[in-house]
Amino acid sequence: MPTQNWSAPMASGPVDATVALPGSKSMTNRALILAALADEPTRVVRPLRSRDTLLMAQALRDLGVRVAEEGDDWLIAPGERAPLAAPVRVDVGLAGTVMRFLPPVAALADGRVTIDGDPRARERPMRPIIDALRALGAEIDDGGRGCLPFTVHGRGALAGGAVTIDASGSSQLVSGLLLAAPRFAKGVEVRHEGPPVPSAPHLAMTVQMLRDAGAAVETAGDLWRVAPGALRGGESVIEPDLSNAAQFLGAALVTGGRVTVPGWPADTTQPGDALRGLLAAMGGQVSAGPDGLTVQGSGTLHGLDADLRDVGELTPVIAALAALAGSPSRLTGIAHLRGHETDRLAALAREINALGGDARELPDGLEIRPRPLHGGLFHTYDDHRMVMAAAVLGLAVEGVEVENVATVGKTLPDFTDLWTRMLGV
Ligand SMILES: O=C(O)C1=C[C@@H](OP(=O)(O)O)[C@@H](O)[C@H](O)C1
Numbered sequence: 137m138p139t140q141n142w143s144a145p146m147a148s149g150p151v152d153a154t155v156a157l158p159g160s161k162s163m164t165n166r167a168l169i170l171a172a173l174a175d176e177p178t179r180v181v182r183p184l185r186s187r188d189t190l191l192m193a194q195a196l197r198d199l200g201v202r203v204a205e206e207g208d209d210w211l212i213a214p215g216e217r218a219p220l221a222a223p224v225r226v227d228v229g230l231a232g233t234v235m236r237f238l239p240p241v242a243a244l245a246d247g248r249v250t251i252d253g254d255p256r257a258r259e260r261p262m263r264p265i266i267d268a269l270r271a272l273g274a275e276i277d278d279g280g281r282g283c284l285p286f287t288v289h290g291r292g293a294l295a296g297g298a299v300t301i302d303a304s305g306s307s308q309l310v311s312g313l314l315l316a317a318p319r320f321a322k323g324v325e326v327r328h329e330g331p332p333v334p335s336a337p338h339l340a341m342t343v344q345m346l347r348d349a350g351a352a353v354e355t356a357g358d359l360w361r362v363a364p365g366a367l368r369g370g371e372s373v374i375e376p377d378l379s380n381a382a383q384f385l386g387a388a389l390v391t392g393g394r395v396t397v398p399g400w401p402a403d404t405t406q407p408g409d410a411l412r413g414l415l416a417a418m419g420g421q422v423s424a425g426p427d428g429l430t431v432q433g434s435g436t437l438h439g440l441d442a443d444l445r446d447v448g449e450l451t452p453v454i455a456a457l458a459a460l461a462g463s464p465s466r467l468t469g470i471a472h473l474r475g476h477e478t479d480r481l482a483a484l485a486r487e488i489n490a491l492g493g494d495a496r497e498l499p500d501g502l503e504i505r506p507r508p509l510h511g512g513l514f515h516t517y518d519d520h521r522m523v524m525a526a527a528v529l530g531l532a533v534e535g536v537e538v539e540n541v542a543t544v545g546k547t548l549p550d551f552t553d554l555w556t557r558m559l560g561v
């Protein structure tokens with residue numbers, strides 16, 4: 137497929153903008169799964185429409201679920217046939233949420249569900265969820281590889297029960313098991329054993345959205361229990377994607393300007409909410425009001441010493457800010473980013489250094505020191521957040537060319553429009 141590069145625009149002065157963001161990827165794909173397994177129709181209000189969520193919607197349609205457009209919303213009606221239809225082939229693209237949330241649903245289908253994705257998707261961690269599903273009663277043919285592609289031989293039902301899993305590679309391995317668990321005959325009890333599970337807010341989001349849909353969920357440390365039972369439909373309102381606010385709010389810091397994101401929820405499980413503390417630590421003035429969340433830059437950008445394990449998906453943009461900061465940064469707790477869309481630690485170090493920067497990989501993070509940057513081609517490795525990181529660098533560095541900008545459509549297809557509008561160019 138031909139790919140197009142994009143010249144990241146420099147900021148001509150302090151930005152002053154309000155940027156309304158589309159819905160959260162993480163909430164949209166959870167809402168879709170829960171709606172597909174509910175007993176009643178669900179209206180998903182203002183879902184994100186991006187590659188990751190359209191792939192999830194298509195996978196569910198293929199399984200016999202009705203997903204209809206109604207204005208900004210999606211109306212989801214559970215399959216007319218229970219159990220879910222099969223045989224089908226599911227394309228997960230490069231979406232972690234689809235590759236981890238869909239297989240437990242596939243085990244409830246009536247027949248073969250073959251699951252595959254982009255070449256890189258075949259390298260992302262899947263073995264723990266394949267093994268866990270087998271322990272819960274599923275039959276999966278993965279040719280012994282422990283990764284995509286594989287076929288789930290659904291039998292219309294799954295026993296469920298207790299299982300132990302090492303989810304240190306991705307929180308989604310646990311979320312996937314929990315989201316479908318109300319429909320397992322015995323529900324599920326998932327215990328994590330191993331190095332810490334990353335992305336705690338995303339697990340809280342899974343628990344919260346399950347409870348909102350009527351599921352009985354108990355949690356204690358590294359243990360999650362979901363009782364079998366019906367899920368209700370109704371309305372599932374999707375918040376703006378706060379992780380995708382990172383680059384826009386970050387632009388206020390880089391340019392000494394001001395950016396507001398409207399509709400910032402007062403109370404949320406999204407990891408992007410941590411931007412309030414992170415951007416304040418980097419020198420921003422952060423305020424929440426009726427207009428949304430506003431970050432005002434002072435013109436000074438401080439480095440950051442932070443454990444980002446809970447909020448790993450913010451790393452690419454934070455690393456770009458760190459590369460423009462006046463003092464060193466140390467970002468840790470993020471070894472699992474090596475299994476994301478690309479090995480993000482390697483990719484960020486390589487691309488920042490290619491622009492003249494000083495970034496060093498740590499076993500579980502990055503160390504970034506101030507150094508003047510110059511223009512050049514920024515490779516993006518099919519990673520939407522590498523595009524976002526490059527755009528941030530381009531605000532302050534002349535001649536940053538961003539490879540394959542369309543890859544940003546994984547979560548934010550309108551990115552370049554929103555970016556140029558924010559800059560008034
Ligand atoms: O459950 C989710 O919606 C997500 C969980 C996180 O995955 P990891 O725990 O694999 O980092 C996050 O990085 C990803 O973007 C979305």
Ligand SMILES: C=C(OP(=O)(O)O)C(=O)O
Nearest residue numbers: 230231232233449476477
């Ligand atoms: C890691 C990410 O995505 P995925 O859901 O594919 O894991 C991300 O969006 O930063």
